[in-house]
Amino acid sequence: MTNHWIDLKNSDVILIMGSNAAENHPISMKYVTEAQNRGGKLISVDPRFTRTSAKADIYAPLRSGTDIAFLGGMIKYIIDNKLYDEEYVVGYTDAGMLVGEGFDFKDGLFSGYDAGKRSYDKSKWTLQVDANGVPKRDLTLQDKRCVFQLLKAHYERYTPSLVSKITGTPEKDLAEVYKAYASTGAKGKAGTIMYAMGWTQHTVGVQNIRAMSIIQCLLGNMGVAGGGVNALRGESNVQGSTDQALLFHIIPGYLASPATNWPKLDDYLKRRPKSTDPLSANWWQNEPKYMVSLLKAYFGDAATKENEFGYPWMPKLDAGKSYSWLDLFDEMHQGSIKGFFAWGMNPACSGSNAGKNREAMAKLEWMVNVNLFDNETGSFWRGPGMNPANVKTEVFMLPACVSVEKEGSITNSGRWMQWRYAGPKPMGQSRPDGDIILALGNKVRELYKKEGGVFPEPVLNLKWDYASSHGEFDPHKVAKWINGYFLDDVKVGDTVYKKGTLVPSFAFLQADGTTASGNWIYCGSYTDKGNMAARRSQQDAPNNIGLYPEFAWAWPVNRRIIYNRASVDLNGQPRDAKDWVVKWEGGKWVGDVPDGPWPPLGNLQTPNSAARWPFIMTRHGFAQIFGPGLNDGPFPEHYEPLECPVEKNYMNAQRMSPVAPVWGGKADSFATCDPRFPYVGTSYRVSEHWQTGLMTRPQPWLMEAQPQMFVELSEELATLKQIKNGQRVKAVSSRGSVECTAIVTKRFKPFKLGDLVVHEVGFPWHYGWRWPESGKEESINLLTPSTGDPNTRIPETKAFMVNIVKI
């Protein structure tokens, strides 16, 4: 979230799309309701009339997988009716920047497409720069090559009638949503978006969110109270685990994983593009300080300037190759992965095309499964269709502690790092995950010490002294190390920071090895003033907008609303006087922690040379309506899901995303416009279960409330198929089948796409054969496909084709 949970109350219009917050983030509705009580409006756009929809002032249905058509229509509406916030668009976004002649869009393809590689040459999508290398801008937004005019031309096609034919949303509903949301372009009004996996789990996931980001830029909603782009993340620490980089493509603090295109540390440290605009903070130019401090955190004293701070010990990715979830299980399925850790995860149910994952596990030599409960992953060898005698995989199943039995921090969706304490002792022989990791690391290191081995340097040089004096994992030690230490006396300005003290903020990190920090964005979280994440102050900030700056700690630097310098006018005065975030007063910023200390711009023609453009994390300092870095194009474009109910894309000549990954193995089959699978399927959650259900299915209260795998279908489809409410049926896709109890409901209605009637059905994704013990309630991911977003590779589990048959 660029903003945070409490801030939702400051919104004038809240759009919940790609999320069902009322059921899946129930406490968030406290603040949505507060916004409504203050006169705000709630809009719910969803294929199904959910409990969120029931709370909404406006509801509009749309067919799964058509969000870009819906949002593209809104972009057109905002531009056609001049409802955008011109001051903001001109001053703070790239709308006026001129795009190079190489950029083009035709027949659903952007320029630079290579059909053989299913990829784009992004060098075609550059900006025009002046003699100093600064992007050329037309502040009147009239130049035909400026981003604003290209945007306008791109969405010219997204007319209400065509959008309606694609999405199935009635035109009057489109108009109602567009009008209500676009009203937040007015000065002093804020609109926000709450989205979740309903947007990310698509072959166009990133572009769904980009489309909304463009709308937020046009309406001046970034950086303001009650605005922003807010991902409602699904697990208690998925924000933190992403920040700490349990992902192939990043290392802690969103630094890129070392790869073959940066063979030397020096190559890595020079990789970020420079900005020649003196008014661009281009914050990522500081990356060398963060990278060297991270290497010092990994390898401690063993990391020296002479050995490139241990950079050669870091594993390198092949440049351009993906090692993501889908790739990982594909490799495992081919037998090239021998050993596997499933740590607090249940890929036998959670992964798309889960049947393939289960087959893949049988090809492993060994698996380590760490969890609270036995699950479908650890016990895959005795699951449906498996003959244990034929499964040669050794499995170690290790019992972990429940969160209340251990101490440490987690980070919520609003980037708040919160400390929690150990209450009960570990049950039985269960252990905190930290102890298990520490002990395993110790054992592996002992083996290398004793026996030697292949390339032992990184194993043995890893700093690994995270035990307390009792030999247990010490979360405080690690938290401080993540924050960072001065390793030498370091002089910054007039102050000397003593060796061995905690670094107060990332602004003090150094690129010469005199500081260590395990994660620069967490620098400032645990300082000589104490453990900031453990703070409990009930005091709000002077602007009284619910920031609670001394309750817990938010990254970065306790900033609660990101890009907050875009919330003020050129003189640093709030554009919303009531719910202001920061303001320039007496020569300094007050309110939230500002996005940098620089003074206001003054004006755009001759800005204050000490000022900086507000979007400091982008190279040029402006919000990017034109996104030249993405794999699937600088503007979002509607493409159908891999599996869809229409013969062609009504918007352009490409049916599906021309760059989405597709696997060709037998286990990866897909069927589009196939009469055997005529209905759109989608997956979602219920309040009583969580994820694959592993932490809820073994519990009696929650199982009593939601006992069975089900399929929701409309009354119209039930009549057509002669299926009765409560009847057991089978859902099938080209990859598998799952038994479900039919819930015949008014919540789904058939979609009218022109003359075509399309039915959609929905499934919870919380079940698996291990719990309940009947073994009959299975995972919907046995039906979902092997494809995903071309940028993130998040699988497309929100739109696929199925049939429902009577048993």
Next chain:
Amino acid sequence: MNLTRRQFVQVTGAAAAGVAFSGLGSDLTPVMAHAKELKTKGAKETTTICCYCAVGCGAIVSTSQKDGRVINIEGDPNHVINRGALCSKGSSLSQLAESKNRLTQPMYRAPGAKEWKTVTWDWALDTIAKRVKTTRDAGFTAKNGKGETVNRTEAIASVGSAALDNEECWIYQAFLRSIGLVYIEHQARI
């Protein structure tokens, strides 16, 4: 925070003792008498953050001083986000902690075996460490097909976890990268 709760009890208790009808409009004396007998009396109180979704609601865990197990978990009224409220999953946190279905000992399943067998932690960790070393050393790639230095192993993969604390995530990824893994993924990808 704990003080505040206790102060609340003290204040309302005093009010109930002093006048028959408190500000709440009802006689709290029987409630207070009952409260004295609550199971949480004398329990250790710790604050926690809910382990389900990422709203980050606060809760108070009451742990028995006798057997060290959870007596009750309820919403934390002084948590600025949830102000004491919890959803259906958050309200069942005590059942998660105290579930009889939890794994309580390390288990092992040998190749081709039909059953789990119970093992010791030491044996399990020693054996896993050996497997890690054997697989890593056998499947280590110093240079890729193009002859570029990569120093990695693609023979071991890891998924997980958003259920770990930040500090655990950090040392886990450090460990995995130190042994050369590149297949490192978790919930955020799916």
